[in-house]
Amino acid sequence: xxxxSPTAPIGDSHxxxxxxxxxxxxxxxxxxxxxxxxxxxxxxxxxxxxxAPVVATHDPLEQDIISRLTPPSFLEGGxxxxxxxxxxxxxxxxxxxxxxxxxxxxxxxxxxxxxxxxGVLLGLAAGxxxxxxxxxxxxxxxxxxxxxxxxxxxxxxxxxxxxxxxIILALGLSNWPIFAxxxxxxxxxxxxxxxxxxxxxxxxxxxxxxxxxxLSNLAAPILVIATVEIARAIIRETFLSFLGLGIQPPTPxxxxxxxxxxxxxxxxxxxxxLPGFAIFLAALGINLVGDALRDLLDxxxxxx
Amino acid sequence: MRTYIFYKLLxxxxxxxxxxxxxxxxxxxxxxxxxxxxxxxxxxADIAAFEKDLGLDQPLIVQYGNWLARIVFEGDxxxxxxxxxxxxxxxxxxxxxxxxxALIAQFIATIxxxxxxxxxxxxxxxxxxxxxxxIVLVGQAMPLFWLGxxxxxxxxxxxxxxxxxGSETWVHLILPAVTLASFTLPLNMRLVRxxxxxxxxQDYVRTARAKGVPRxxxxxxxxxxxxxxxxxxxxGVQFGALLGGAVVTETxxxxxGLGRLAVESIQVGDFPxxxxxVLILSAFTIVANLVADIGAAWIDPRIRFE
Numbered sequence: 001x002x003x004x005s006p007t008a009p010i011g012d013s014h015x016x017x018x019x020x021x022x023x024x025x026x027x028x029x030x031x032x033x034x035x036x037x038x039x040x041x042x043x044x045x046x047x048x049x050x051x052a053p054v055v056a057t058h059d060p061l062e063q064d065i066i067s068r069l070t071p072p073s074f075l076e077g078g079x080x081x082x083x084x085x086x087x088x089x090x091x092x093x094x095x096x097x098x099x100x101x102x103x104x105x106x107x108x109x110x111x112x113x114x115x116x117x118x119g120v121l122l123g124l125a126a127g128x129x130x131x132x133x134x135x136x137x138x139x140x141x142x143x144x145x146x147x148x149x150x151x152x153x154x155x156x157x158x159x160x161x162x163x164x165x166x167i168i169l170a171l172g173l174s175n176w177p178i179f180a181x182x183x184x185x186x187x188x189x190x191x192x193x194x195x196x197x198x199x200x201x202x203x204x205x206x207x208x209x210x211x212x213x214x215l216s217n218l219a220a221p222i223l224v225i226a227t228v229e230i231a232r233a234i235i236r237e238t239f240l241s242f243l244g245l246g247i248q249p250p251t252p253x254x255x256x257x258x259x260x261x262x263x264x265x266x267x268x269x270x271x272x273x274l275p276g277f278a279i280f281l282a283a284l285g286i287n288l289v290g291d292a293l294r295d296l297l298d299x300x301x302x303x304x
Numbered sequence: 305m306r307t308y309i310f311y312k313l314l315x316x317x318x319x320x321x322x323x324x325x326x327x328x329x330x331x332x333x334x335x336x337x338x339x340x341x342x343x344x345x346x347x348x349a350d351i352a353a354f355e356k357d358l359g360l361d362q363p364l365i366v367q368y369g370n371w372l373a374r375i376v377f378e379g380d381x382x383x384x385x386x387x388x389x390x391x392x393x394x395x396x397x398x399x400x401x402x403x404x405x406a407l408i409a410q411f412i413a414t415i416x417x418x419x420x421x422x423x424x425x426x427x428x429x430x431x432x433x434x435x436x437x438x439i440v441l442v443g444q445a446m447p448l449f450w451l452g453x454x455x456x457x458x459x460x461x462x463x464x465x466x467x468x469x470g471s472e473t474w475v476h477l478i479l480p481a482v483t484l485a486s487f488t489l490p491l492n493m494r495l496v497r498x499x500x501x502x503x504x505x506q507d508y509v510r511t512a513r514a515k516g517v518p519r520x521x522x523x524x525x526x527x528x529x530x531x532x533x534x535x536x537x538x539x540g541v542q543f544g545a546l547l548g549g550a551v552v553t554e555t556x557x558x559x560x561g562l563g564r565l566a567v568e569s570i571q572v573g574d575f576p577x578x579x580x581x582v583l584i585l586s587a588f589t590i591v592a593n594l595v596a597d598i599g600a601a602w603i604d605p606r607i608r609f610e
Contacts, residue, residue: 023429034441142315143322145541146593148585150548154570155330155578235447239552242449243567262453269457276450284445 031295038288045282048101057083058092060099060252065090069268084274087257088264093271096252097278103253104282107168108234112226114172119179120222124210126180127187137184141177149174153236157245167246171233182225183218190214220297227290231283238279254279308601316594323586324375328368331579381580386572391580394565399584402561406550408477409484410539413492416485418535421496422528425504436493443490448549452483452556469558480557487549488542495538499531506530533604540596544589 048055068090071078078085083094126137156170190196191214199209238255240246247253249260254275261272342354355361359370374380381391424433459479460468470476503509504527512526513519551563558564562581569577 027429139315139318139322142319142593143326146319146323146544146586146589147326148544148548148551148582148589150551151566151570151578151582151585154567155582158570158573159330231445238447239449243555244571258450258453265453265457266461269461272450272453273457276447276453279447279450280445283447284441287441287445 031291034288035292035295038285038292041281041285042289045101045105045285048098049105052099052102056092056095056098057081058095060091060096061250063089063091069264069271071268072270072274075270085270087271088260093257093274096257097254097275099252100254100257100275100278101282103164103247103251104234104237104279107164107171107237108230108286110168111171111175111233111237112229114168115176115229116179116222116226118172119176119181120183120215120218122176123180123183124187124214124218127184128191128206128210128214130188130191134184137180141180141184144174144177147174150236150239153240154243154245157240162245162248164247167237167240170240171236175229175233178225178229179222182221186218186221187214190217224290224294224297227286227293231286231290234286235279235283305601309598312594312597316590320587320590323590324372324583325368327579327582327586328371331575375583381583382576384569384574384577386569386574386577391577394577395562395580395584398560398562398565398581401559402547402550402554402563403588405477405480405484405553405559405561406543406546408481409550409553410488410543410546412481412485413488414535414539417489417492417496421493422500422523422531424493425497425500425531426523428501433497436497440490440494443486446486448483448487448552449556451486452479452553455479455483456557480553480559483556484546484549484553487553488539488546491538491542492535495534496531499534500527503527503530529603533600536603537596537600540592540594540599543592543596544585547585547588 064086067079067082067086068088070082070086070090072085072093073080073083075085082092084097085093087093087096122137122140126134152174153170156173157166160166160169196209196213199213237246238253238258241253241255242259244256244259247256249256257275258272258279261268261275264271342350346354352361359367362370371382374382379392381395383389384391384394387394420432420436420439424430424436427433456468456479459466466479467476468479509522509526512522517526547563550561551566553559554561554563555567562585566578566581566585569575569581
């Protein structure tokens with residue numbers, strides 16, 4: 001640990017080290033700008049998904065064997081009709097990436113919805129009723145977290161069969177504990193608040209208290225987690241598809257495209273690199289929006 | 305402390321029990337050993353005899369009991385349906401490569417995260433702080449298998465500095481370990497940074513400074529020790545996620561560990577092996593959580609009394 005001090009030239013006094021107001025303002029602006037940047041990336045993702053037929057220059061399934069493995073137009077040997085080049089079957093990579101946004105977004109949103117519904121319901125029950133209910137939910141959460149997540153999702157896909165709905169179900173069913181955990185803790189805190197105690201004293205029904213007084217106060221933290229989890233669900237779907245356990249060919253899924261491109265890694269590097277970059281940008285944008293939402297909705301959770 | 309450990313131990317056993325039950329049920333409903341193992345010419349009588357032989361005609365609960373007893377008392381996970389050898393021997397061979405990969409990746413992530421996280425907390429908004437923020441942002445959005453493939457392209461194919469697959473020497477370990485380390489690094493850095501920030505504003509840190517303890521002493525003894533608690537807990541809790549990341553990494557780099565074994569077995573429907581790997585990885589996660597809980601209680605006595 002001694003290697004820390006030399007690399008950490010602490011100012012005159014680290015304890016009283018206060019960043020200058022200017023740098024704080026710059027930091028806030030930077031954060032805001034990152035939020036805007038993330039928002040633009042998310043708009044790009046949603047836009048590509050909705051307007052895929054308009055944005056795409058080719059049919060994503062149309063094969064053109066003669067011009068297979070054409071490099072992107074900005075590289076040597078590129079062809080301007082194929083913006084990002086073509087894949088091993090001569091399909092236009094750009095159009096496939098654009099259509100891939102549909103798959104990723106749909107799976108990301110639906111899978112998170114599934115985990116959110118399960119997790120929030122269990123978390124509410126645990127936090128509100130406490131006692132035995134709480135113990136059972138806590139146990140389930142711990143058991144779920146002990147499973148290797150990705151193997152659980154893979155097994156579920158095998159059990160259910162590889163289709164879009166089943167991938168959503170598998171990802172959703174294996175990722176609810178995070179929602180249950182946060183909901184449980186927040187509900188426990190809220191339950192001790194005076195306005196909730198007052199509602200209980202008034203004799204309001206449990207359902208009404210939970211819906212009106214507790215759930216409404218949970219919306220912000222749940223929304224923030226859901227945003228970040230969408231990004232993670234997208235990455236996980238691409239990995240399942242990468243292994244051949246997700247979206248089946250010839251549907252354009254980013255993970256599947258990456259897997260197909262891997263076979264040409266030695267010579268045709270862009271084939272696996274570009275779909276991966278799409279995944280990265282989508283996840284980055286969603287995460288940045290999540291950070292911005294957290295700052296906006298709950299200043300207490302602001303980091304740094 | 306003893307009561308605390310006992311309680312945690314009981315909890316861990318309970319969780320392990322649930323995990324074993326779920327993976328048994330998953331296998332029970334998924335697997336059709338007769339169609340996997342018998343020739344296509346087998347008639348109903350053959351199938352019935354075969355299922356009786358494997359004990360598949362008994363009630364579910366009895367099957368579960370027998371299965372669990374064999375695993376716990378004999379370390380017998382059943383035979384691989386494809387390789388026709390005990391699953392435990394396949395798992396045994398693949399165990400060490402995975403542990404080696406996971407531990408080294410965690411080690412790399414920790415030694416990078418601690419100094420960077422500390423500096424960025426002490427010197428907020430400095431260049432290093434911004435670099436840390438940047439690494440966290442990029443790291444969280446990076447699909448692990450994509451990073452692995454790009455590292456392979458750059459260092460294996462273009463520069464030809466490092467081998468892209470195989471596991472014979474320590475050199476083979478570099479790319480997979482760096483890839484997996486990038487998986488836990490963002491979270492570790494964020495934890496160290498936020499932990500330090502919180503601790504540095506505490507009264508006892510100011511008191512220590514006021515009574516003339518040298519700066520490095522305050523940072524290491526008063527601040528870091530307390531800031532490390534969440535790191536210890538989360539490292540334990542995240543160990544399962546790390547093993548999940550190892551599954552991804554092993555697949556990309558053809559690393560001969562449990563993850564690749566599980567993926568290959570899932571793809572050919574070799575369920576006894578899948579089940580064995582799931583159980584072993586879960587067991588490691590449960591033990592890691594237990595160690596982390598006890599470790600945190602040892603560093604911070606307050607936790608024991610909660």
